Amino acid sequence: MYDQFGEAGVKSTVGGQPNAYAANPFDLFEAFFGASMGGFPSMDPTGFGTRRRTVVKGEDIRYDITLDFSEAIFGAEKEFPLSHLETCEACAGTGAKIGTKMRICSSCGGRGQVMRTEQTPFGMFSQVSVCPTCGGDGEVISEYCRKCSGEGRIRVKKNIKVKVPPGVSAGSILRVAGEGDAGPRGAPPGDLFVYLEVEEIRGIQRDGINLKSTISISYLDAILGAVIKVKTVEGASELQIPPGTQPGDVLVLAKQGAPKLNKPSIRGDHLFTVKVTIPNRISAKERELLEELASLGNKNIARSRTRPRAQPATRATESQVEKVVEKIEEKREPDDIWQKLKDLAG
DSSP states (O other): OHHHHOGGGGSOOSTTOTTSOSSOHHHHHHHHHOTTTSSOTTBOTTSSBOOOOOOOOOOOEEEEEEEOHHHHHHOEEEEEEEEEEEEOTTTTTSOBOTTOOOEEOTTTTTSSEEEEEEEETTEEEEEEEEOTTTTTSSEEOSSBOTTTTTSSEEEEEEEEEEEEOTTOOTTOEEEETTOSOOOGGGOOOOOEEEEEEEOOBTTBEEETTEEEEEEEEEHHHHHHOEEEEEEETTEEEEEEEOTTOOTTOEEEETTOSOEETTEEEEEOOEEEEEEEEOOSOOOHHHHHHHHHHHHHHOTTOOOOSSOOOOOOOOOOOHHHHHHHHHHHHHHHHHHHHHHHHHHHTO
16 A cells, blocks of 8 residues: 555645544555455445444343143143333334424445544554444434334333143243234344243153152051052042052053143153051051961961060068178268368368
8 A cells, every 4th residue: 555655645634633534544445456456345336335224123032931730730821911112103113203304414425334544553453333422323313202202112012822732841931922022213123932831730841751759658558459549640540459559659641641742642651669667666567467477478477476574573582782882982982081081281
């Protein structure tokens, strides 16, 4: 650049101001690289970018909802209040009063861009940026809309209904298109994202599409088998305990779990882990029957049906009493000596 034009090629000679342009710097760029490469995309012949409004989508909104355990399993319809920005109907989002005209921005002359030039040790440096006054529109509002005060958007409170599909879990996210904040100057709105939490239920845990529970049964039910009532997401149900059930066995109620998300026809199972309760005490009649049952299995083992009795206390003889008294007297002698020493010391 300096070889062809010299330093004066990028400085103005009008008014003697060194930071003003006599020639557009984009024209100099074209002089070196040609018109096909001169300038940048969307540049007009004057060197500044043509005013091209950028459509900015509105902000997304997050909303948190807590579901009951059964609502997460079977689905539900939830309604909640939402406050968001909507496009002003009075001005259609322009922010200007109806019947008034926009005026050309005085800062950028309608270009939507401004150029700043600085002198550096390497020469003149120019930077083009969006006009801070008009935001790149090239126009400014001459008279503001009274309803939105020139913002083009107003805050509105409304009730939103969302359908929660069956099989959702904690951490699931529902997207409601177009229910976020409206974009500036009539731009499209953002989206609403509903984050789901699920309340836990006592006695039932979820593992994917399966549900898990722990049940306690008596040793007699484990041996003989039984039918017991258990808690499920659909209420009380009957569970068959087969004879000979062992501690830790898992019994299954098929298709009593959670449905698969987006495929409600596929449903998991409810799994029950068995704990066998052994009593600490039994009645005499129960003991008799259990011993009889045990004797059927092994007749060589003899079990006592009565508790061992404590040995009765015997009366001590006179000689034993005398020996005990002598030992007591021997233990008392040191104490008597210490007492005498204390008396002597006053």
